[in-house]
Amino acid sequence: MFVTSKGIIDGVIGDRFGGHGTQFNDHGMPTYSLPFKIEEAPExxxxxxxxxxxxxxxxxxxxxxxxxWLAANITRTELHENESQTATDFVQGSNSWTSMQGGSQSRAQSSFYGGMMPPDRDHIYELHVYALDCTLDLAPGFLLKAASRDGRSHSGQLHPQGQLSENMMGFPVRVGGRIWKTVIAVFLCFVLDTIRKTGVPFYAAIAAILCMQRSQQDSIWQAKNREIATIIGGIWGMLFLLFERYVFSIPVEVLRYAVLSLLLIPIIKFSVWIGQEKGTFLMCVVFLCVTVTHQADASPVSFALNRILDTTIGIITALVVNMIPWGSEA
Incomplete structure (x- = not known):
């Protein structure tokens, strides 16, 4: 079983679902709830x-x-944004705003989604989704222990998302569609490299693996970031090698490494300036790959351009393969 949320991007919950949002109750509790989608639930x-x-x-x-947030008797596989406030087809339990630390808010007011407002630092939030073979006899405002006790009294016990698999239910483990798509994309990258005769299919294959995401939209987002980061890192590395070859070559190896390390500063600042913080890591990796491992190449410029081309081939291959309809995207 898989659970995804459009409200969580790169592991970060959107501002509108917490204390930086615009929807609060009378006690200041954020109430604009996260959306999520459930896929491949048990039969x-x-x-x-x-x-x-x-x-x-x-x-x-x-x-x-x-x-x-506590909720039960959800009979749909998808909840949209703010459905904690607008939907009536499932029951919601009491959150922690009923505690003294939460201002002792009433049970009725606390029986909804309460968004994130960490007072000390960034926190890690865990969304556990459970599949049951029944509906639970719970009233609005129920407590977590009541849901847990009631759920475990049925044959379809509570199964936390990420731990339930067909193997646990007595069926053989399947290889999902996204895994097969990844295998196909990598194989095609290898085949294309035999045609191009570069002898280095590694970079295209890596790009294909990283860009094979659960949805086409996510793949396109990952592809854009990777392509931009590879181009920028490759250009920075190419310019440095050209400077070394035709202007001034740093004679001391340790000094050269110091210069390369310092050059990461403008690369990182540049990535922030153009709004590509998510690709900062890859920009630095490509820059160091070009300047550290290939400074002695006969044509460093050719190497940098080929790596950019390899990444582009891997990205396009992944995007095309990911368009193939598949029953299971596990």
Whole structure:
């Protein structure tokens, strides 16, 4: 079973779902809830339950995880943004705003999504989605222990997202569609390299693997970032090697390494300036790959350009293969 959310980008929850958003209740609790989508649920599934919690809150609360959202009897595989406030086809439990640390908000007001407002630092939030073979006898404002106790009294026990697999249910493990797509894309990169006769299919294959995401939209986003980062890192590396070859060659190896390390500063600042912070890591990797491992090449410029071309081939291959419809995208 897989759970994804359009409200979480690169592991970061969008501002609108927490204290930096614009929707709050009378007590200042953020109420604009996260969307999420469930895929490949077990065949016996009748309903879903969810728990959104913050274990990083232990030092702040004095010893308990902060519950941001409890919900059960969800019979759909997708909840949209703000459905904690607008939907009526599932039941919601009490969050931690009923505690003293949360201002002792009433049970009725706390029986919704309560967004993130970490007071000390960035926190890691865990969204657990459970598949059940029944609906639970729960009233609005139920507590977590009630949902857990009721869920475990049925044959379809609560299964945390990420731990349930067909193997656990007595069926053989399948290889999902996205895995097969990745294999096909990498193989095509190898085949294309035999035609190009570069002898280095590695870079195209790596690009294909990284760009083979769960959805075409995610693949395009990853492809754009990787292509931009590779081009920028390759150009920076190519310019440095050209400077060394035709203007001034640094004679001391340690001094050369110091200069290369310092040049990471303008690369990182440049990536921030053009709004490509997500590609900063790759820019630096490509720059160092060009300048450290290939400074002695007969044609460093040719190497840099070929690496950019390899990445482009890998990206295009991944995007094309990912368009193939497949029953399972595990």
């Amino acid at each position: 016996r599934t009748v309903s879903f339950a969810l728990v959104l919690e913050d274990k990083d809150a232990y030092p702040v609360t004095g010893g308990f995880a902060w519950i941001h």
